[in-house]
Amino acid sequence: MWHLRYTSLDILVLEHGLLMDWSSVPDGRQSSSTPPSTLYLGPKSDLTLLPVWLMPAATALPWPGKKDLIRQWIGRHVDQRADRTALSSVLRTGPLRLDMHRLIARNGETQSSLTATETNLLAILMRHVGNLVSRDMLVAASLDTTPDPKQRRLDTHISNLRRKLRLSADALPGGPRIHSHRGRGYMLTIDG
Known part of the structure; x- marks a missing residue:
């Protein structure tokens, strides 16, 4: 009951x-x-x-x-x-597709397996596309519970996402990007 x-x-x-x-x-x-x-x-x-x-x-x-x-x-x-x-469990934002259960993301033709932490981070960025997501919010969503006073692990996870899905400024012209806002957080943008 x-x-x-x-x-x-x-x-x-x-x-x-x-x-x-x-x-x-x-x-x-x-x-x-x-x-x-x-x-x-x-x-x-x-x-x-x-x-x-x-x-x-x-x-x-x-x-x-x-x-x-x-x-x-x-x-x-x-x-x-x-x-x-x-x-x-599949999130879609522009050309990005994230399967939360299978831990697989796709950016156009680029597909990659992600860690659970990378999956959570990408999901938050996709849900807040075009908006700055604070470092604190991203660290809270991370499954990495090892103490990290300088939050450098967050930068490593974001760097891995950029590399795996070609989300850096020098990849796939006109495609999605993860932008750094030094000391404040990250923002996912979708051009087009």
Whole structure:
């Protein structure tokens, strides 16, 4: 119940005999979001006991038994969720493409594998394209937790991004660039 009240679920599995008091889940919260794909393990006639907002996404399967059907249903819905997550994990800004899960970035025809820290840094710069991103904000987003009082590691990570994706001033005329603002931060610009 707690998850239904305070989080967004993609999949919900309910077992026969464990139907809940749905009055503790606010209807307004659920009507404003997509209902989770629901698997009810019990007689189809019991689906009418579910709240109205949950019924369109509900499927009943017999329980006990039919374990293969249950595995197939769960597998299919988990795969669909993974597909949606993969699509939402790709950032696009001009010719730049960043796959946050695969840690791969592309600038036009140039593609490169990135470290997790480089991926986070590029994601912040892409989300703030055309705006100066402070050194403090970039260091906070970095996964590098080793003490670095002079923040030189940040400069190294940015240098690696520039090299890997050809984002320096001397590469790919008219393309994206990461500009340094000495002592203040970095800015990603997209020309054209």
